[in-house]
Amino acid sequence: MIYSPATIDKRSWLSLDEHPFIRPDRRFFTYNQYIQWRFGHRIHRVTIDAGFTCPNRDGTIASGGCTYCNNDGFSPASQLFRAKVYLKPSVPVQNQIDSQLPFLKKRFHTDRFLAYFQSYSNTYAPVNELESLYQEALSHPDIMGLAIGTRPDCVDDDKLSLLENIAQKHYVGIEYGCESIYDRTLQWVNRAHDYRCFVDTVNSTAGRNIDISAHIILGFPTETREEMIAMADALSDLPIDFIKIHNLHIVEKTALASTYHSDPFHIFEKDEYIQLAADFVERLSPRIGIQRLYGDTPKDMLIAPKWLTNGNEMAKWIQEELERRDSYHGSKCLAQPRVLSL
Numbered sequence: 374m375i376y377s378p379a380t381i382d383k384r385s386w387l388s389l390d391e392h393p394f395i396r397p398d399r400r401f402f403t404y405n406q407y408i409q410w411r412f413g414h415r416i417h418r419v420t421i422d423a424g425f426t427c428p429n430r431d432g433t434i435a436s437g438g439c440t441y442c443n444n445d446g447f448s449p450a451s452q453l454f455r456a457k458v459y460l461k462p463s464v465p466v467q468n469q470i471d472s473q474l475p476f477l478k479k480r481f482h483t484d485r486f487l488a489y490f491q492s493y494s495n496t497y498a499p500v501n502e503l504e505s506l507y508q509e510a511l512s513h514p515d516i517m518g519l520a521i522g523t524r525p526d527c528v529d530d531d532k533l534s535l536l537e538n539i540a541q542k543h544y545v546g547i548e549y550g551c552e553s554i555y556d557r558t559l560q561w562v563n564r565a566h567d568y569r570c571f572v573d574t575v576n577s578t579a580g581r582n583i584d585i586s587a588h589i590i591l592g593f594p595t596e597t598r599e600e601m602i603a604m605a606d607a608l609s610d611l612p613i614d615f616i617k618i619h620n621l622h623i624v625e626k627t628a629l630a631s632t633y634h635s636d637p638f639h640i641f642e643k644d645e646y647i648q649l650a651a652d653f654v655e656r657l658s659p660r661i662g663i664q665r666l667y668g669d670t671p672k673d674m675l676i677a678p679k680w681l682t683n684g685n686e687m688a689k690w691i692q693e694e695l696e697r698r699d700s701y702h703g704s705k706c707l708a709q710p711r712v713l714s715l
C-alpha cells in the first residue's frame with residue numbers, strides 16, 4: 374500500500390499491516406518519522422532554559438525533588454550549551470535560540486526548530502507569564518512550534534486552554550513525567566504525585582490538538598520485570614501520542630545515588646535492558662510513537678550502570694533484537710484499538 378499524507382491525516386493506523394511507519398527495516402514507529410511526515414522535513418529541537426523551578430523542589434508540594442533528578446544530567450546537548458553560557462534564564466529566550474542555531478543547523482542539516490522548554494517544570498508559572506515566554510519563542514522566524522516538558526500536576530484548564538489556542542497556529546507537544554504506573558514506585562522516588570494524577574492530566578489534555586508524550590523509567594527495584602512490561606499495556610490504553618523510555622541510571626549528586634551507595638540494588642546490564650525494552654515495545658500500541666529508548670547522561674556524571682551508549686545506538690540494538698525475533702512494535706499489544714484525530 375502506498376501512503377500519502379492524505380491517507381494518514383488521521384492517526385487511525387492500528388493494524389501492523391496498515392501501519393505507515395513500521396516496516397522490516399524500521400520495526401518501531403518513531404517520533405522523528407512522525408515529525409518528518411507532519412512537516413515534510415526534518416525538525417530539530419532547540420533547548421531553552423526559561424528559569425522555571427519545580428514544585429517538588431521548592432517546597433510547594435514537597436522538597437528535595439525526585440530522588441533521581443539532577444537536571445544537569447538530562448541532556449548532554451544542553452550541557453554543551455550551558456557550558457558556553459548560552460542556556461541561562463538570564464539570557465532572553467530569543468538570544469538563547471540564536472546562540473545555538475548556527476551549531477544545530479550545521480549538525481542536523483535543518484533550519485526549522487521546535488523551542489524545547491526542557492529544564493524543570495515548564496508550565497510552573499502564572500498563565501500570563503507562560504504566554505509571554507512561549508510567544509517570545511514562537512516569534513523567532515526559525516521556530517515552528519513548542520515542545521514543553523512538565524509535571525502532570527503543573528497544568529490546569531487555563532494553561533491547557535492557552536496551549537490549545539497556540540496549537541491553532543503552531544505545533545504544540547507536551548511531555549508529562551509519568552515515570553511509573555505504580556504508586557509505590559512514585560513514593561519511593563518522591564515524585565509527589567500519583568499515577569491517577571498523570572491519567573487525569575492526560576485525559577484533560579486530549580482532544581486539544583496537542584501532542585501528548587509520557588516519560589517513563591524502566592528498572593526501578595520496586596517493580597518486577599513483568600510489572601515494567603505491563604506499563605506498556607496501561608499506557609496503550611491512554612490517549613498519549615508518544616513515549617520517552619529511559620533506563621534507570623544513577624546520576625551523581627542525587628538522593629538516589631546516596632541510596633544506591635548505602636544499599637546497592639540491581640541496575641540492568643546492557644543486554645538485559647535491550648531484552649526488556651524490546652519486550653516493552655512489542656506490547657506498546659503501534660499508535661504510540663517512540664521518542665526515546667535510552668536516557669543519555671554525561672559520562673562524568675554517571676554512577677551506574679557502567680555501560681554507556683547513545684540513543685541512536687540503543688535504537689539500532691533494539692531494532693536488531695526485534696529483527697532477530699521477527700517481531701514488531703505492537704506485535705503483542707493487548708490494548709483495545711483507539712482512534713485519535715490530529
Ligand code: SF4
Binds near residue numbers: 438
Ligand atoms: S519533577 Fe522533574 S524537575 Fe522536578 S524534581 Fe522531579 S525530575 Fe526534577
